[in-house]
Amino acid sequence: MDKEFYIPQGYRFAGVNCAIKPNSTKLDFSLIVSDKPATVAGVYTQNLNCGAPVIYDRERTPGRGFHVIATDSGVANACTGRVGLFNARKMAEYAGEAVGATGDQTLVMSTGVIGVQLPMNRIAIGAEKAAAKLGTTFHDFEKAATAMTTTDTKIKIVSREKTLPNGKTIRIAGMCKGAAMIGPNMATMLASLITDAMLEPEDAQKILRASVEDTFNCISVEGHTSTSDTVLLMANGAVDSTPLKGEDLDVFAETLLDMCKELAPMIPNDGEGVSHLITIDVYGAPDRESAKKLAQTVANDALVKTAICGADPNWGRIVSATGRCGVPYDPSKVSLKVNGFLLYENGTPVAFDKQVVSDSIRNNRDTSFELFFQEGDASIRFWTSDLTVEYVHLNADYTT
Amino acid sequence: MDKEFYIPQGYRFAGVNCAIKPNSTKLDFSLIVSDKPATVAGVYTQNLNCGAPVIYDRERTPGRGFHVIATDSGVANACTGRVGLFNARKMAEYAGEAVGATGDQTLVMSTGVIGVQLPMNRIAIGAEKAAAKLGTTFHDFEKAATAMTTTDTKIKIVSREKTLPNGKTIRIAGMCKGAAMIGPNMATMLASLITDAMLEPEDAQKILRASVEDTFNCISVEGHTSTSDTVLLMANGAVDSTPLKGEDLDVFAETLLDMCKELAPMIPNDGEGVSHLITIDVYGAPDRESAKKLAQTVANDALVKTAICGADPNWGRIVSATGRCGVPYDPSKVSLKVNGFLLYENGTPVAFDKQVVSDSIRNNRDTSFELFFQEGDASIRFWTSDLTVEYVHLNADYTT
Numbered sequence: 019m020d021k022e023f024y025i026p027q028g029y030r031f032a033g034v035n036c037a038i039k040p041n042s043t044k045l046d047f048s049l050i051v052s053d054k055p056a057t058v059a060g061v062y063t064q065n066l067n068c069g070a071p072v073i074y075d076r077e078r079t080p081g082r083g084f085h086v087i088a089t090d091s092g093v094a095n096a097c098t099g100r101v102g103l104f105n106a107r108k109m110a111e112y113a114g115e116a117v118g119a120t121g122d123q124t125l126v127m128s129t130g131v132i133g134v135q136l137p138m139n140r141i142a143i144g145a146e147k148a149a150a151k152l153g154t155t156f157h158d159f160e161k162a163a164t165a166m167t168t169t170d171t172k173i174k175i176v177s178r179e180k181t182l183p184n185g186k187t188i189r190i191a192g193m194c195k196g197a198a199m200i201g202p203n204m205a206t207m208l209a210s211l212i213t214d215a216m217l218e219p220e221d222a223q224k225i226l227r228a229s230v231e232d233t234f235n236c237i238s239v240e241g242h243t244s245t246s247d248t249v250l251l252m253a254n255g256a257v258d259s260t261p262l263k264g265e266d267l268d269v270f271a272e273t274l275l276d277m278c279k280e281l282a283p284m285i286p287n288d289g290e291g292v293s294h295l296i297t298i299d300v301y302g303a304p305d306r307e308s309a310k311k312l313a314q315t316v317a318n319d320a321l322v323k324t325a326i327c328g329a330d331p332n333w334g335r336i337v338s339a340t341g342r343c344g345v346p347y348d349p350s351k352v353s354l355k356v357n358g359f360l361l362y363e364n365g366t367p368v369a370f371d372k373q374v375v376s377d378s379i380r381n382n383r384d385t386s387f388e389l390f391f392q393e394g395d396a397s398i399r400f401w402t403s404d405l406t407v408e409y410v411h412l413n414a415d416y417t418t
Numbered sequence: 419m420d421k422e423f424y425i426p427q428g429y430r431f432a433g434v435n436c437a438i439k440p441n442s443t444k445l446d447f448s449l450i451v452s453d454k455p456a457t458v459a460g461v462y463t464q465n466l467n468c469g470a471p472v473i474y475d476r477e478r479t480p481g482r483g484f485h486v487i488a489t490d491s492g493v494a495n496a497c498t499g500r501v502g503l504f505n506a507r508k509m510a511e512y513a514g515e516a517v518g519a520t521g522d523q524t525l526v527m528s529t530g531v532i533g534v535q536l537p538m539n540r541i542a543i544g545a546e547k548a549a550a551k552l553g554t555t556f557h558d559f560e561k562a563a564t565a566m567t568t569t570d571t572k573i574k575i576v577s578r579e580k581t582l583p584n585g586k587t588i589r590i591a592g593m594c595k596g597a598a599m600i601g602p603n604m605a606t607m608l609a610s611l612i613t614d615a616m617l618e619p620e621d622a623q624k625i626l627r628a629s630v631e632d633t634f635n636c637i638s639v640e641g642h643t644s645t646s647d648t649v650l651l652m653a654n655g656a657v658d659s660t661p662l663k664g665e666d667l668d669v670f671a672e673t674l675l676d677m678c679k680e681l682a683p684m685i686p687n688d689g690e691g692v693s694h695l696i697t698i699d700v701y702g703a704p705d706r707e708s709a710k711k712l713a714q715t716v717a718n719d720a721l722v723k724t725a726i727c728g729a730d731p732n733w734g735r736i737v738s739a740t741g742r743c744g745v746p747y748d749p750s751k752v753s754l755k756v757n758g759f760l761l762y763e764n765g766t767p768v769a770f771d772k773q774v775v776s777d778s779i780r781n782n783r784d785t786s787f788e789l790f791f792q793e794g795d796a797s798i799r800f801w802t803s804d805l806t807v808e809y810v811h812l813n814a815d816y817t818t
Contacts, residue, residue, distance in 0.1 A: 067741035067749045097737050099750070099766035132734025133767045243742035245734075320720065320805070321813055328814025334532025334645075337497050341467035342643035349467045350499070366499035367533045405720070406814075407807045413721055414728025414806075 023156050024177040026189040026214035028054055028256025030152035033165030036144030038092035038130070038137060047144030048165035050087040050210055051117050051152055056254035057261075058084045058125060059222035061230045063247035069096030070106035071126045072248060078125065079250070080219035086124040087210050087250055088113030088145065089166045091195070094206075095128040095136050096245035105136045112142045116149035127208045127248050129168055129195065163193035166208055169412065170197045174284040180273045182266040186258050188215040190270075190277055194249075196285040197239070206244035207234060207285055211277075215262055215270055216255025225271040226251040232275060233282035236310070238317040238402045239289040283401040287383075291408025294326050296385045297401055304394040308345040313400035315343035316387065323405035329380035331372060333361040336387060351392040357385060423556050424579040426589040426614035428454055428656025430552035433565030436544030438492035438530070438537060447544030448565035450487040450610055451517050451552055456654035457661075458484045458525060459622035461630045463647035469496030470506035471526045472648060478525065479650070480619035486524040487610050487650055488513030488545065489566045491595070494606075495528040495536050496645035505536045512542045516549035527608045527648050529568055529595065563593035566608055569812065570597045574684040580673045582666040586658050588615040590670075590677055594649075596685040597639070606644035607634065607685055611677075615662055615670055616655025625671040626651040632675060633682035636710070638717040638802045639689040683801040687783075691808025694726050696785045697801055704794040708745040713800035715743035716787065723805035729780035731772060733761040736787060751792040757785060 033048040060079035062072045088109060095102050106128070111121035128136065152158070163173040177191040196207030211226075230249050251274075255261075262270050287295040298316055303309035316322055319339040325332040333354055341349065350365035357378045360368050379385055385404075433448040460479035462472045488509060495502050506528070511521035528536065552558070563573040577591040596607030611626075630649055651674075655661075662670050687695040698716055703709035716722055719739040725732040733754055741749065750765035757778045760768050779785055785804075 065738060065741040066747065067737055067752075094734075097734050097762065097765070097767065132732075132738055133762070245738045245741065320809075324810050324813035327810065330814065332532075334494075334497055337467055338465060338532060338645045341465040341645065347466065352467075362497065362533070365497070367497065405810060407810045409720075410724050410727065410805060410807045410810055413724035414730065 024179040024189040024191060025154065025156060025159055026191055026212050026256065028052055028214055028254045029212055030154055031158040031162040032148040032151040032153065033161030033163070034144055034147040034151060036140045036147060038090055038140050042092070045161060045165035046091045047141070047148055048089045048162040049113060049117065049148040049152065050162060050212060050252070052085055052252060052254040054254045054256055055083040055085060056252045057082050057217050057219050057222050059219065059226040059251045061227055061249045063244060065243050065245050067097055067245050069094050069128060069246040070098055070102035071095055071128045072246060073103060074106040074110065075125045075248060075250070080223035082219055084123050084125060084252065085119040086114050086117060087127065087252060088124055089127040089208060090136070090141060090144065091166055091168050092130040093128060093134050093136050094130045094132050094246045097133045098135055101135055105138055108138055109136065109141050112145040116145040117152070125250060129166065129206055129208055129246050132245060159191065159193070166193065166195040168195065168197065169290055170195050170288055172288055174281060174288065176277050176281045178273050178277045180269065182262070182269050184266050188213060188257050188270065190274055192277055192281050194281055194285065197288050197290050207247055209234065209249040209281070210252065211250065211274070212252045214256040215253055216259050217253040218261045221261065221267055222251055222253055225274060228271065229275045229278045233278035236398065236400045237282050237286050238314065238400070239286055286401045286403040289403035290412045291406040292403040293406055294379070294383055294385045294404040295401065296326060296387060296404065297399065298387045298389070299397065299399050300389050300391070301397045302391040302393055303345070303396040306396045306398065309396040309398040310400070311343050311345050312340050312389065313398050315339050317400050317402035320405055323402070326379060326385055327404040327406045329376045331356055331361065331375040331379065337362055340389060347391050347393050353390040355388040357382070424577040424589040424591060425554065425556060425559055426591055426612050426656065428452055428614055428654045429612055430554055431558040431562040432548040432551040432553065433561030433563070434544055434547040434551060436540045436547060438490055438540050442492070445561060445565035446491045447541070447548055448489045448562040449513060449517065449548040449552065450562060450612060450652070452485055452652060452654040454654045454656055455483040455485060456652045457482050457617050457619050457622050459619065459626040459651045461627055461649045463644060465643050465645050467497055467645050469494050469528060469646040470498055470502035471495055471528045472646060473503060474506040474510065475525045475648060475650070480623040482619055484523050484525060484652065485519040486514050486517060487527065487652060488524055489527040489608060490536070490541060490544065491566055491568050492530040493528060493534050493536050494530045494532050494646045497533045498535055501535055505538055508538055509536065509541050512545040516545040517552070525650060529566065529606055529608055529646050532645060559591065559593070566593065566595040568595065568597065569690055570595050570688055572688055574681060574688065576677050576681045578673050578677045580669065582662070582669050584666045588613060588657050588670065590674055592677055592681050594681055594685065597688050597690050607647055609634065609649040609681070611649065611651045611674070613653045614656040615653055616659050617653040618661045621661065621667055622651055622653055625674060628671065629675045629678045633678035636798065636800045637682050637686050638714065638800070639686055686801045686803040689803035690812045691806040692803040693806055694783055694785045694804040695801065696726060696787060696804065697799065698787045698789070699797065699799050700789050700791070701797045702791040702793055703745070703796040706796045706798065709796040709798040710800070711743050711745050712740050712789065713798050715739050717800050717802035720805055723802070726779060726785055727804040727806045729776045731756055731761065731775040731779065737762055740789060747791050747793050753790040755788040757782070
């Protein structure tokens with residue numbers, strides 16, 4: 019891993035434990051620090067009850083002159099009223115000042131239980147501990163990625179190195195977390211994407227939004243858009259302080275999108291109790307919005323998700339799910355493939371070997387649905403997980 | 419039960435086994451027969467991939483001159499193309515002719531697996547067997563109600579007797595089935611509501627639609643609107659052949675609504691693997707549609723439903739669910755009670771005894787959520803079930 023992973027220049031990382039959940043020894047506080055002032059763009063949850071860190075960051079991005087991203091896991095600081103807003107600002111100040119910057123040069127992310135106030139004495143300790151441990155290695159990066167996880171079973175990190183048309187070689191690296199309360203748009207997911215290229219704030223915002231739309235906004239575990247979803251893109255220009263333009267910017271945007279396509283499905287693939295990652299391709303929808311609605315309705319359907327958990331090729335549930343989402347289409351022109359097997363063609367069942375299809379689901383973690391509508395040219399790819407007994411166990415006893 | 423149950427006059431009932439699922443001995447075919455020609459109104463699924471029986475009935479209702487409702491359980495006759503439509507018509511003919519009526523005087527309902535053709539030889543046998551067993555007692559009614567069930571653990575029946583302002587005493591009785599694929603609007607639910615009053619077809623349609631809107635359209639198990647949902651209201655005028663008008667019609671409509679309010683929640687209460695019936699009251703929403711969207715989003719949320727299964731008073735998930743549904747409101751004016759305990763007030767958490775609230779959830783099958791929005795005057799009541807390990811077990815292996 020170490021060899022293939024590209025850490026962008028000019029960043030330092032730390033992940034520490036400060037016992038945000040009492041008696042826990044899990045890493046739960048992280049810092050990403052850029053020594054040079056960086057541009058940061060952000061895309062956030064559309065949940066009205068958004069967390070205080072979302073409100074804090076949204077007011078400040080896109081913008082320039084940032085040095086720090088501070089993240090805690092354990093307490094989401096959402097549905098926490100005015101005290102929550104005060105604490106988000108305070109967390110930024112603690113983290114910024116611990117590394118010689120200010121609160122205004124710091125952005126914050128929080129994930130965990132909703133409706134509980136941040137333990138600010140712990141956050142202060144976390145900021146000091148993390149500041150003392152900042153480093154530039156892959157292991158430091160990995161610790162920061164670990165500190166943002168909650169019920170995740172593994173860290174989710176990716177990187178890219180790319181030589182731009184201007185001859186400069188830049189790096190992008192991303193870390194994200196998320197395993198439940200995952201529903202577009204975005205999820206209880208946090209992501210920090212960092213690069214050593216330089217970007218104008220408006221350009222950073224535009225390309226981040228486009229990348230998120232095709233990736234983090236096309237994943238779901240149970241369709242619950244969380245209060246806290248945040249994706250930040252930080253660009254510090256350590257390789258070249260001239261903001262990218264034209265062709266260079268286009269290549270950067272493609273590289274970022276490509277990286278996010280690898281990073282985003284890691285979330286439903288690590289969904290709580292998941293035994294299958296389901297990739298849903300919708301073809302021939304009337305428009306993109308309809309394509310997304312069709313895919314998303316299938317992705318969130320408990321009957322579809324339990325069927326896949328049980329390796330049951332119950333394609334009727336998939337077709338039925340598309341019919342209930344409000345997108346108009348001609349039912350006699352719909353076809354469906356599961357794992358490449360044609361099960362339904364132009365509104366009519368196709369004879370197939372149930373055992374063969376069931377085995378192909380049972381023996382592969384990756385499951386593919388392809389839905390064909392013949393209504394237009396729009397297509398979309400969407401990722402979701404199956405629904406298992408373990409998911410229910412994990413979520414029936416989260417806070418008590 | 420027998421004593422309190424009011425069977426409308428002029429109807430005969432039968433429920434028999436004809437092995438629609440091979441080797442099954444469960445009652446799976448039923449007839450409801452009115453000797454007098456009856457008015458029938460119908461409200462149907464909004465799923466585009468609706469079953470062939472839905473297409474057949476929808477073309478014919480509201481209308482007059484009907485004598486028979488024939489229902490099978492085991493095969494839904496949905497996603498079955500042209501053959502399915504042909505078979506629905508054939509089923510009406512078999513059933514009608516078996517009791518001396520015609521296919522055109524017969525309506526049909528089917529529930530069960532999607533994408534499988536009806537075994538027409540079995541249906542023909544079922545129609546003959548049922549015709550030979552028609553009777554007028556409570557036990558005959560009960561058998562017809564049993565024959566429409568699939569994964570239901572119990573039959574769902576109610577009745578009312580009411581003396582109208584015109585001095586006539588009329589009866590209404592209802593039977594319905596449903597335990598999963600339950601999502602508004604309606605569900606994999608079938609219902610036959612019968613009365614010995616007489617109604618004009620347009621009046622019957624209007625009051626049925628209004629009753630369904632507040633009852634069967636306000637229930638959910640997992641939010642999947644099925645291909646086959648059907649509610650029929652049959653009125654044969656056995657007590658008085660003059661169609662109800664004015665005040666009499668109003669009293670009838672109130673009685674029907676009252677009966678449906680008792681009948682509809684029986685479905686989520688018998689939801690597959692369910693351990694809690696959750697009643698969601700939304701107050702102060704900007705309008706009725708918004709109220710419904712808010713309630714429905716909470717009702718379908720896997721995180722909310724698993725929390726209640728685990729007796730976990732994780733109110734953050736409830737509040738968060740309302741914030742993701744697209745209805746605009748001021749988050750600082752939202753309050754929430756669970757089982758009467760105030761947990762969240764004007765956008766801020768309220769200190770409460772977790773153990774006491776958890777115990778009240780654990781020790782009661784009925785769970786109440788009250789959500790207050792201070793945005794307008796609209797309110798709604800919605801019913802759903804919790805999400806349990808048993809639900810996943812039952813649905814992971816339905817067809818295989």
